[in-house]
Amino acid sequence: MSTFTALPHMPTADKNMEKNTSEIVTSVHYWTDKLLSFRCTRPPGYVFTPGQFARLGLVAESGETFSRAYSVTSAVEEDALEFYLVLVPNGQFSELLAKLQPGDSVLVDKTSYGFMTADRFVDGEDLWMLATGTGLGPFISILQDPSVWKKFRNLVLVHCVRTSEELAYQPLLSSLSQRSQLTNGGARLTLVQATTRDTVSNGAQHLHGRITTLLENGTLESAVGHPITVDASRLMMCGNPEMITATREILAQRGMRPCRRAAPGQFVTEDYW
Ligand SMILES: Cc1cc2nc3c(=O)[nH]c(=O)nc-3n(C[C@H](O)[C@H](O)[C@H](O)COP(=O)(O)OP(=O)(O)OC[C@H]3O[C@@H](n4cnc5c(N)ncnc54)[C@H](O)[C@@H]3O)c2cc1C
Incomplete structure (x- = not known):
């Protein structure tokens, strides 16, 4: 948790404006009573790579x-910024956000921050994006991003939530998946939803259980139709740190390692807390 600290002889407002720009919120959309997206004006000259926060x-x-840190959800060419956020109980920022x-x-x-970007991968054919909750946002x-569709043969998005009402961004994801089927030569997008607490199912790509369980028992790869391998697969994981730590261990057992500056690997991660 971090707050700005005022420098001596400098009012807080001035200090804020040195490092930040003040933007206007243009829309707020609630997916559930705790999950929202908002859009705001984009600071002039603001540069980010998809996946950054x-x-x-x-x-x-x-x-x-x-x-607080929040992943950018909007496309890089938009003139607005969008964020997907959860209101956490007793959170100081969440109280203001509400x-x-x-x-x-x-x-x-x-400045934009973060290293969970597709350009970290120097090779690979399939990009797996594993998200819990609002960890969906960067994906x-x-x-x-059109360059991601050109870089990979298969894109797989796995979104794991507690109940199906938390499966946000369905209209946009469906339209991206339709677009993938129409595009010649581009990647194919597979969408997998997983819920841990309800058993509502809206199709073959709706699984039940945690990402780690679905990886360990092979359900995820069989639902997608191709395995996760060192040669072909590159993975991004975002959200709950417990999911990320456990998934890293599963991948390490399969001979995969994180991308480092000096040594290309198979996965990159972003812990939300
Ligand atoms: C790099 C980075 C990117 C992030 N991007 C996003 C984002 O795009 N969307 C988003 O909602 N949050 C994101 N977060 C988390 C966000 O920065 C805040 O921590 C969070 O929204 C709560 O702030 P708070 O002051 O209300 O509560 P805090 O006091 O900061 O958090 C209280 C507790 O709430 C829980 N918590 C925090 N964040 C989440 C979360 N996202 N989902 C479930 N439980 C959580 C944790 O148990 C945490 O200890 C990101 C965090 C990091 C480090």
């Missing part, structure tokens, strides 16, 4: 600014 700041009534409305201001750090941006 922004640091957002909200100012409390006391004047204190709270800032009050957010169109017309409000949000501080956006001028929404990545899937709107």
Whole structure:
């Protein structure tokens, strides 16, 4: 958890504006009572690679600014920024976020951050994107990047949530999947949804259980129709740190290793807490 600290002799507002720009919230959409997406104006000259995150700041009534990391969900060419967020119980930022409305201001750090980007992979044919909860967000941006569709033969998005009402972004994902079937020579997108607490099923690609269980018992790969291998598969994992730690262990047992600056590997990760 981090907050801005005012420098001596410098008012907090001035300090905020040194590092951030103040942007206007243009829309707020609630998927459930705890899950929302919002859009805001994009800072002039703001550069990011799909998969990266922004640091957002909200100012409390006391004047204190709270800032947190949020993955960018929007496509790189859009003139707005979009984020997909959860309201966590007793979270300081979440409390402010719950009050957010169109017309409000949000501080956006001028720099984008993060290394969970597709350009980390120097080779590979299949890109597996494994998300829990709002860890879906960066993959929404990545899937709107045409270069990713050219780079890989298969794109697989696995979104794991507790109940099916938490399966956000379905209309956009369906249209991306339709587009993939129409595109000649481009990648094929497979969408897999997994729920851990309900047994509602909306088709063959709806699984039940945690990502780690579905990997260990082979259900995930058989649903997708091709295996995860060192040669062909590259993986991105985002969201719950427990899922990421356990999945890293499963992949390590299969001879896979994380991408490092000096040594290309098979997976990259982003822990949300
Ligand atoms: C690199 C990075 C990118 C992130 N991107 C996103 C994003 O795109 N969307 C998003 O919703 N959050 C994202 N987060 C988490 C976000 O920064 C905040 O931590 C979170 O939204 C809660 O802030 P808070 O002050 O309300 O509560 P905090 O006091 O910061 O968190 C309280 C507790 O809530 C739980 N928690 C925190 N984040 C989540 C989460 N996303 N899902 C479920 N439980 C959580 C943890 O148990 C945490 O200890 C990201 C975090 C990091 C490090």
